[in-house]
Amino acid sequence: MKKTILLLIMLMVGFVGGISSVNATSSSIGVSPSQISNNLLVPGAELDTTLTVSRASAVDEVTAKIESFGDGVTSWISFPQGNTVILAKGVQRVEMIVKIKVPTDAKIGKYVGNLRLTLVKEEKGQINIVPGVRVDVNLEVTDAKTESLTVQYVRITDSAFGAPYSLIVKINNTGNIATSPDTLVLTVFDIAEKQLRQLTYTFAEKVEPFQSKEFQVQMPDATPLPLGEYLGTVTIAKGSKTVFTERLTFRVVAALPSISVTSEAKAQKSSNVILAMIVGFVVLLVLGGVAVIFYVFFKRDGQKRTSDT
Amino acid sequence: MQRGEARFLELGFFLLNCFAFSHIIVPMKRISWLLERLPALVLLFVVGAISYSVVADSVTTQVTVANTAPSITAGPIEDPTSDATTPTNVGNQVTFKATASDSNNDSYHLAICKTNAITPNGTSAPTCDGGSWCVSSATASTVEASCSYTALSGDAESEAWYAFVCDSVSGSTCSSSSQGTGASGSPFNVNHAPSFTVMSSTSADPGGTITFTATASDADIDTTSDTVLLVVCSAAGATSSGCTNPADQLCISTAVASNPTCDYVLPAVHQSGDTSYYSYVYDSHNMGATNNPFPAKTYSVNNVVSSVSTVVLNGAADISLTAGTTTNVIVTGSVTDANSCQNISTMQASLYRSGVGYSACDTVGELNYNYCYSLVSCTVVGGTCTGSTDASTDYTCTVSMQYHADPTDISTVYVAENWLGTILATDSGALTSTAEAVTAVEVSSLTAQSVDALVSYGNIGLGENTGATNSSISVTAVGNVGLDTDLSGVDMCPDYPTCAGDTIPVANQKYSTAAFTYSLGGTALSTIATEVELNVLKTTSDATPASKLLYWGIAIPAGIAPGTYTGANNITAVKGETVNW
Structure with missing residues (x-):
C-alpha cells in the first residue's frame, strides 16, 4: 500500500516535473x-x-x-x-x-x-x-543611382456623397534615390461594368530610399456619383510604365459611420484572465492531491508504528 | 275658327242670297233701287246674324274631343354621348333622355326602340314592335324622361335606336320616331373588351431587359380599329394609365393593333430566380380584358457569375513564420455578384508557391504544408453584405502556415519564386470565379532550431577523457531552412561564470557530427564561433521534424581540483546551404 502511494506521488511529481522539464530538456x-x-x-x-x-x-x-x-x-x-x-x-x-x-x-x-x-x-x-x-x-x-519602387497595396474606402473618393496607397522605395509614382488613375464603373468616369491624381511627395510611405489620396469629383456601389480600376504609372493595377469595389453612402472603440481588446483581456484562473485551479488541484496523499501515507505509517510498539 | 262662328256666317250668306234673289235678280232692272237700299241690306244682315246667335246659344249640342299624341320638345339624346369616339363599354349603361309635351296633358313614356315601329299600350308602357332598348316610366308632360340600357358583349359595335313618346292614357297614341341628331343621336356605340389569351416573358441577366409579350387583340373596328396596350406590375392593381402604385410598374407598352409588348430593364443588382408579375391589357377606350390580371406569372433572372477582386496576401508584406508552430496569414478579397452578395455560397482561399500555381493547389487533395494551402474557408467581413440589392462584399481568410513552408527569399531553393494567393467564389448556382493576388509576397527564411538544453559528461577523472563515449545533443530544424551551426564555448569552472580558480579550458571540449573517440577525432571547441556543417535537413513535415545529433567529448586536465565544473556552449543556428537541405 505504501509503495502504491509512493508510486502515485512519484507519478504526480513526475507529471508536474515533466511539465517544467519541457523547458529544461530543450529550447x-x-x-x-x-x-x-x-x-x-x-x-x-x-x-x-x-x-x-x-x-x-x-x-x-x-x-x-x-x-x-x-x-x-x-x-x-x-x-x-x-x-x-x-x-x-x-x-x-x-x-x-x-x-x-x-x-x-x-x-x-x-x-x-x-x-x-x-x-x-x-x-x-x-x-x-x-x-x-x-x-x-x-x-x-555603390555610387550607382537606382530608382525603383513597388506598390504594396491600394485600398479604397467608402465615400460620403459629394466627398472626394479616398484611397490609401502604400509605396515601397526599393531603390537608392527618393522617388514616387507619377500618376494614379481611377476609372469608375457601375455594377453593370459601364464606365462612368475617370479621375487622375498626381503624386507630389516622394518616398525616401529603402522606406515605405502611405499616401492618402483624395480625388474630388465635379459631378459626384449618386449613392450606390461601384467598381473601380486603379492604375499607377511611373513615366509611361504601369507599375500597378488593381480592381476595387467601393460605395458612395449618405454619411460615413463614426469610428468607435471595439470591445475586442476588453474581450481579449478577460479571456486572458479566465485562462489564468483555469491554470491556477489546475495547479491547486494537483498540489491538493499531493498533500492528501502525503497525509494519508504519513498518518497510516504513524498508526502502524504505534501498533508495533 | 269656332264652330258657332262658322254657322253664323253660313246663315248670313243664305239670307243675303235670298234677299239678293228676290230683290236683285228679279228686279234686275232696278239697280238703282238696289243701291238705294244697300245700307238697309247690310243692317238686315247684321240683325239677322245677331238673331241667329241668340237663337244658337240656347241650342243643346254634343261633340267628342279626340286624343292627340304627345310630341317631343327636347332631345332625344344619349347622355353621355355614346359614339364611335366614346363608345359605351360592355357592362356600362347608355342613358337616353327626352322631353315631351301632351296637349291633353297626359303623362308619357319615352320608348327607345330598336326599329321604327311601336305599339302604344294605353296606360301601360308601349311596346316596341322590333324590340326595345329601354322604356321610361310614365313621366309628366313637359318633364324630362329617361331610361338606360346596359351594353352587352353580344351587342354590335353600332346599334340604331328610335325614340318615341307615347302618352299613358286609355287610347294612347305615340309620336313619330326621332333618332336625335349629331353625336348624341342614333346610333349608340358599344365597346367590347379586348381578348387576352397568353402572357410570356423572356429571361435576362441583372441589368438586362425582360420583354413581356401579351397575345391580345381587340375586334372592334367601328370608325377606327381599337388598339391594345399592356401594363405589367410587380404587384396587383392597375388601370389603363399604369400600375396603381407607380413604384410597382415594370413597364407599359404603346397602343398597338395586337400582341403588345413592353420592356423592363432589370436593376443592376437582382437576385436570380423567378419573380412574380401581374399583367393587364386595355383597349383604346380604357376597357380592360375580362381576365385582367392574367393568372400569376413569373419572369426569370439569370444567375450570373460573380467577380472576385482585390485579393491581398498578408497585407502585401513578406511573410515571417514562427519557429516550430503555425502562423496565421490573412488573405483578403472582395466579391461582386450582380445577383447580390447574398448569392455567394462559399469563398475559399488557396495559398501557394508561384512555381506550383493555383491549378495545382485548387483541391483539398493537393494540400501540402510546404507549398500549397488549398481551399481555406473565408468569412464575410461583418457589415459588408447589407442585403439583396448589395452586390459586393468583403471576405477575410485565415491560413495557418506551418513553420516549414518553403521560403522564397535569397539563398533558398525557390529564390526565383514567390507566394501567391487565389480566392475562389462559388455562388448558389454553383458558378465559380477566381482572382489571384496582384502583389506576390515572399516567405522569408526562418532560421530556427530546437536544441537540447544541457550536455552532461558525467564523472570523469583527472587526466582522463570521455574516450569513445560521447554526449550528444539533438539539433532540430524548426524553421523552413536547412541548418548548419556555429559553435563556440567558454572555459568550465566550479564557480562559473566567475572562473576565478581552476578551469577546464574550452578547447578540452571536442565536438563532431558523428560519434568519435576523443583521442582520435573531434574538433576542439573555441571561444570563436566556428561554423560546422551539421547539414540538418529542412523539415518538410511537422510530424517528423528534421534533426541531427551533435556529439561531444571532453578531457579533464590533471592537477585541477576535483568538483563540478560548469560552462556554456553556444549553439547558433545558421541557414545551411540549399544543396544540403
Missing part, C-alpha cells in the same frame, strides 16, 4: 528573415529591417540578446529598441528593428557581417547549451 529560437541584404546602398543611406524573433514553446519568459559582428560593419548597425528582446510568457513572436546607417564616407564595396541572437538562460548542469540564431548581413555600397 527553441528562430529569426526571420535569415539575412539582411542590400546592394544599392550609397554613402549616407539608412536602411531599417524588421526581424521577427520567435520560439516554439512560450511557457516561460525568455530574454534574448542580439549582437553584431563583422569588420567594418558593426558600427553601422544599431538596435533602436535595445539589444535585448523579451519574449514574455505566452508570447511566441516579437519584432525588432535593426537600423543600418552607412557612413557618408563609406568606401564603395561589399561589407559582410552577421547578427547573433542568443537566449539568455540559466540552467543547472555541466554544460549549458546556449541556443542562438545567426542572421547574415551582406551589404554593398
